[in-house]
Amino acid sequence: MSWQAELQAMGKMAANVPLAPRTTLGVGGEAAWLFRPSDKANLIAAMSMIPQDISLFPLGRGSNVLIADSGIDGLVLDLGGINTLMVEGETIKVGAGVRMSKLAQAAANHGLTGLEFMATVPGDLGGGVAMNAGAFRQQVSDVLLSVDVLHRDGRLTCISRDALDMRYRYTKLPQGALIVSATFKLETSDAEQIKTTMREMRSKRSDSQPLALPNCGSVFKNPEGDFAARLIESVGLKGEQRGKARISDVHANFIVNAGGASSEDVLHLIRLAKAEVKKQTNIDLEPEVKLVGCSL
Ligand SMILES: Cc1cc2nc3c(=O)[nH]c(=O)nc-3n(C[C@H](O)[C@H](O)[C@H](O)COP(=O)(O)OP(=O)(O)OC[C@H]3O[C@@H](n4cnc5c(N)ncnc54)[C@H](O)[C@@H]3O)c2cc1C
Incomplete structure (x- = not known):
């Protein structure tokens, strides 16, 4: 029996699963596989069956991740069944x-x-x-x-x-x-x-906060003694748009998905904000959002 079939018996296992609906920002490609163990015992048992060369990625509510448009070429774990x-x-x-x-x-x-x-x-x-x-x-x-x-x-x-x-x-x-x-x-x-x-x-x-539109919370960590939102606003990027992604008009450290944004659109705005803040203030902003399968 394949490892995928063995995992099937321990919870829910599926291939080529769209990840955008599993994130609060609503962007990103597919997971090669997604496994949701039914409980802790099944997660532990499943671990020994997953080949070592398959990468694992635990995904919670997806409220702090930016997943690449190309998705995750590995096994995404949904631990929602571990809920005691x-x-x-x-x-x-x-x-x-x-x-x-x-x-x-x-x-x-x-x-x-x-x-x-x-x-x-x-x-x-x-x-x-x-x-x-x-x-x-x-x-x-x-x-x-x-x-x-x-x-x-x-x-x-x-x-x-x-x-x-x-x-x-x-x-x-x-x-x-x-x-x-x-x-x-x-x-x-x-x-x-x-x-x-x-x-x-x-x-x-x-x-x-701009809670009406999909977002991933704070994009950057606040640097010591300052606020990322204030810095991004001060360099004139509040409201900046790329495709359907926008630096929020309400809170400049949020990027919102105005409907149909791609991961690349969001990445473009993150790179732009980081570069402009560095150029104008010499402060290095560090992303808080976890970049998955993509980088700055
Ligand atoms: C509107 C909004 C407001 C927010 N406000 C705040 C705030 O006030 N303060 C704050 O701190 N954050 C805030 N966030 C960000 C986010 O909610 C937090 O970082 C949250 O803790 C992420 O949890 P998650 O389940 O969504 O993790 P995910 O986004 O799914 O994952 C985040 C990281 O944790 C890892 N991870 C997830 N589960 C596990 C696990 N079981 N074992 C090991 N690693 C794991 C993932 O692999 C990933 O690297 C906000 C986000 C949004 C959308």
């Missing part, structure tokens, strides 16, 4: 495929504070830990205790937060490691107050 969520006292252990907004809500329901910001970040837990997501002065690394990761050789290990060298939008994972679950240590607080804070954060978001 266990609360024990002030500790929450959660599967990689759980939406961060769902985790924030669960924490709030249990009167646990520390994850309110997740109500405003449209990703899955795995992507949130991999990116050390954060907002409103909170970030994953503030409350993370440890992650369980699955290595390419099939080993499952637990890595403590301190060994992950987490920084602003950065987590150091072992090469090829998949986040399977994460454990958080939160603090007890008033459930109604937590829910009010989440509502306020959401409404601040919808006032300041």
Whole structure:
């Protein structure tokens, strides 16, 4: 039996899967294969069946990726089936495929504070830990205790937060490691107050970000002491368009897909913003969005 047929028995396996609908920006080509294990046990079992020369790419909600128009010539993993969520006292252990907004809500329901910001970040837990997501002065690394990761050789290990060298939008994972679950240590607080804070954060978001059009959140990291949006605006690129991609008129660190943009259109605007900011301010902007199969 082929490895593809073996994986079929452990979840959902498909070939030539369009990835654009699996990203919030809505661009990018196809995955050669896409596998969605039905649960953690099947992911672990499947790992030993995937030939070593097949590259793996874990894709969460696709809210921080720019996938090339040529797609991904490998196996894309959808870990949405790994969705357990266990609360024990002030500790929450959660599967990689759980939406961060769902985790924030669960924490709030249990009167646990520390994850309110997740109500405003449209990703899955795995992507949130991999990116050390954060907002409103909170970030994953503030409350993370440890992650369980699955290595390419099939080993499952637990890595403590301190060994992950987490920084602003950065987590150091072992090469090829998949986040399977994460454990958080939160603090007890008033459930109604937590829910009010989440509502306020959401409404601040919808006032300041171009959420009506497909986008991938912040394109660049904020450089030390400044804001990428301010810099891009200052060099006159707010509203700049290429094909159907546009540097947002609302928030210059967002690129929006006005309908039918290609990955190349978006890349062109990223390169342009980076080059113009460098030329006019001598500041090097570093992409926050993960470029997959393409480069600057
Ligand atoms: C409207 C909007 C607002 C946003 N606001 C914020 C914000 O306030 N703060 C913020 O930090 N981000 C923000 N983002 C960006 C994005 O939501 C976060 O980076 C989020 O954590 C990405 O999660 P994801 O599941 O979408 O990951 P994906 O985009 O699917 O993947 C991102 C990276 O993580 C890797 N990855 C995903 N899952 C795993 C796994 N299980 N194991 C190992 N690696 C994995 C992927 O391979 C990829 O390299 C925003 C995005 C949008 C569209």
